[in-house]
Amino acid sequence: AENKIYRSEDDGVTWEIVFDAPKKINDYFELDHKTIFITGDKGMIYRTTDSGDNWLDISVDTDSNLTHVTAKNLNDYIVLAERKQVYHTKNGGLNWNNYNHDNYYYTFDVLYFNNKYIFGGGSGIIGTEYRNAHVYYLINTSLFTLENNILNEAGYAFHESESTKAESFFSFTKFFNSNDQLLIVSHKRLSSKYFNENTPYFTTNDTIVNIFEENDILSIFDLAGNYYELGYSEFLAWKSPYSKIDYSEKNIGIEKLNKIIKTDYGYAVGSDKSRIFKVKVKETESNIKTLTATPEIEVYPNPTTDVVNIHFSRMMQVESLEIYGITGNLVESNSYSDYTNNIIQKTDKLTTGVYFIKIITSNGVFHKKIVKF
Structure with a gap:
C-alpha cells in the first residue's frame, strides 16, 4: 500500500x-x-x-x-x-x-x-x-x-x-x-x-x-x-x-x-x-x-592481425560472440553451442581499428576490447 x-x-x-x-x-x-x-x-x-x-x-x-x-x-x-x-x-x-x-x-x-x-x-x-x-x-x-x-x-x-x-x-x-x-x-x-x-x-x-x-x-x-x-x-x-x-x-x-x-x-x-x-x-x-584475482577471459594476441584466441579461466557454455565497431555498429555475429574454455576468432576481414567483443555465456555476458592492425 x-x-x-x-x-x-x-x-x-x-x-x-x-x-x-x-x-x-x-x-x-x-x-x-x-x-x-x-x-x-x-x-x-x-x-x-x-x-x-x-x-x-x-x-x-x-x-x-x-x-x-x-x-x-x-x-x-x-x-x-x-x-x-x-x-x-x-x-x-x-x-x-x-x-x-x-x-x-x-x-x-x-x-x-x-x-x-x-x-x-x-x-x-x-x-x-x-x-x-x-x-x-x-x-x-x-x-x-x-x-x-x-x-x-x-x-x-x-x-x-x-x-x-x-x-x-x-x-x-x-x-x-x-x-x-x-x-x-x-x-x-x-x-x-x-x-x-x-x-x-x-x-x-x-x-x-x-x-x-x-x-x-x-x-x-x-x-x-x-x-x-x-x-x-x-x-x-x-x-x-x-x-x-x-x-x-x-x-x-x-x-x-x-x-x-x-x-x-x-x-x-x-x-x-x-x-x-x-x-x-x-x-x-x-x-x-x-x-x-583471476580474470574470467583473456584475449590474445592483442593487438592482432588475423586471429585472436579467447581463453576462459574455466569451462563454460558459450552461446554467441558479437563484434562491434568503435561507433557501436555490429560487425560480426556468431552462434555457438560448445562447452569450452577457448575460442579462436578470425579477424583477417576486419579493417584496421578498435573493436569490442561481446561474449554471451551461461555464466553471464563478457566484454573485451581488441585492436586490429
Missing part, C-alpha cells in the same frame, strides 16, 4: 503494519537500524527512532509533495520537494529553511557527502537529436551543494531520452557514497565524476536502481533485473570516454526492481506489486575474491 509501513521480524515470513501514514509515502531514509525518516505528499515527514514502534510528525508547512530525504544526524536533515523547493532543518524539524533554486525545474536525489548535502536539479529538455529513426531529447541536469546554509552549483550531468514525460525525469539522477567516493548515476549511466563531454561512464541496459561495492567489485542492478560486475579500482581509475572497461552481466530474473538492500545472505530486492525477493548472485564470498 502506498501509505503503509510494514515490518518483519522473522526474515520475511510474516509482516505487520507498524505505521499507517495519513498521506502517500514517496521516500524513506534509514539513518541507522532504528532511525527511519519517511516523506510524502503535502509536506508530510515522519521519523521513528525505535524501528517503527512510534512515529513523530515533523512535517513541513507546504502543499508541495516531498520526494526525497536524507539526514546527517538525528537533528540535521534535508528534504526535496517537487520541482524547485529544498527544505533543511538543524533542530529536528522544529524549524525549516526553504531554498528555492529558481532557474531549475526538477530535483532528483540528495546525499550527505563530505560534510555537505549534494543534490540534483534540472532545466529539462534543452534540445533534440534524430538517430536511427528515433527522436532523442537532450536533458541538462545541474548538481548543487548545500553547505553552511549556502546553495551552490557544483557541476552538471547530461542525459538523453526518448521520453518527454515530465514524471520520468525524477529518476534520472542518483548519488551513492562508496568508501568516501561520490558516484553519480544519470538514468543508465554511472560515473565517478560530474558528467560532461570528457567523462567516462558505465552504461547499463535500463535505469540503474542501486550499486554496491565489496572486495573491490562494483555490483550494479538495473530496473530490468540485469546485474553487472566490474572492478571498482579500475572504474575509479577510468579516465577516457573513448576507452572501455571489462565487466560481466547477467539477469536475476526479476523485473521492475525499485529497492535493493545488501543482506547477510545476498540481497533483498523489492519489485512491483508489493513483492520482495531474496537474491543470491554469488554462492560464497570466496567466489568474489577469486573473480577479482
